[in-house]
Amino acid sequence: MNLTDSLLPSTLGWLWIVFALVLAWSLRSAPWPVLRKPGILNLMLGACVLVLGFWQIKAGIRPGLNLHILGATLLTLLFGPWFALLGLMLVLLLTTFWDGAWHAFALNALLMGVVPVTVSWWLYRLTDRYLPNHLFIYIFINGFVGAALSVALTGVAVTLSLAEMGAYALMDLVHTYLPYFLLMAWSEAVTTGMLITVLVVYRPQWVATFDDKHYVDNK
Numbered sequence: 744m745n746l747t748d749s750l751l752p753s754t755l756g757w758l759w760i761v762f763a764l765v766l767a768w769s770l771r772s773a774p775w776p777v778l779r780k781p782g783i784l785n786l787m788l789g790a791c792v793l794v795l796g797f798w799q800i801k802a803g804i805r806p807g808l809n810l811h812i813l814g815a816t817l818l819t820l821l822f823g824p825w826f827a828l829l830g831l832m833l834v835l836l837l838t839t840f841w842d843g844a845w846h847a848f849a850l851n852a853l854l855m856g857v858v859p860v861t862v863s864w865w866l867y868r869l870t871d872r873y874l875p876n877h878l879f880i881y882i883f884i885n886g887f888v889g890a891a892l893s894v895a896l897t898g899v900a901v902t903l904s905l906a907e908m909g910a911y912a913l914m915d916l917v918h919t920y921l922p923y924f925l926l927m928a929w930s931e932a933v934t935t936g937m938l939i940t941v942l943v944v945y946r947p948q949w950v951a952t953f954d955d956k957h958y959v960d961n962k
Contacts, residue, residue, distance in 0.1 A: 898924025
């Protein structure tokens with residue numbers, strides 16, 4: 744997922760403008776007063792460290808192509824979309840300091856931040872609106888299905904981006920790279936689903952998108 748500079752052409756400077764707009768929108772829209780609550784900032788930083796650890800456990804498929812757990816759905820359910828985006832950008836920033844792929848930074852931020860967070864958030868919104876407010880539905884749909892879907896669609900976005908840039912042929916990616924995202928989708932679903940299950944049972948106050956009154960009381 745973390746694309747390297749060698750895969751990208753030099754004509755992608757406009758992506759930095761898109762990234763800057765997304766970053767500005769996130770900074771403007773994030774509910775900053777939430778961080779004044781005791782322990783929330785420490786929780787957010789701890790979650791980012793956990794996701795950073797996930798990103799370091801990766802498998803290489805081809806030169807410049809690797810796979811790892813994203814953690815985007817987990818951050819989205821814990822903190823909402825804006826802090827999830829900012830958290831993923833912080834993780835990407837620390838990762839890029841290590842591997843030096845600054846030319847690919849903007850594209851990586853869009854593919855590994857905006858795409859999975861948007862998928863996770865809209866699935867949560869649709870589930871909250873159209874499905875019964877039940878604990879099992881929250882955990883299974885938002886945690887398991889949301890995580891799997893976000894990784895699968897991120898894989899599609901990465902594949903199409905690489906093919907469009909000419910880094911690899913589309914059919915080559917479809918046969919040798921994209922199928923592995925289905926395996927990663929399962930890993931992401933299990934990891935996120937288990938963590939969300941534990942948190943909503945023992946620390947529901949840590950999960951911004953979960954409310955006992957909404958999903959548990961009177962059920």
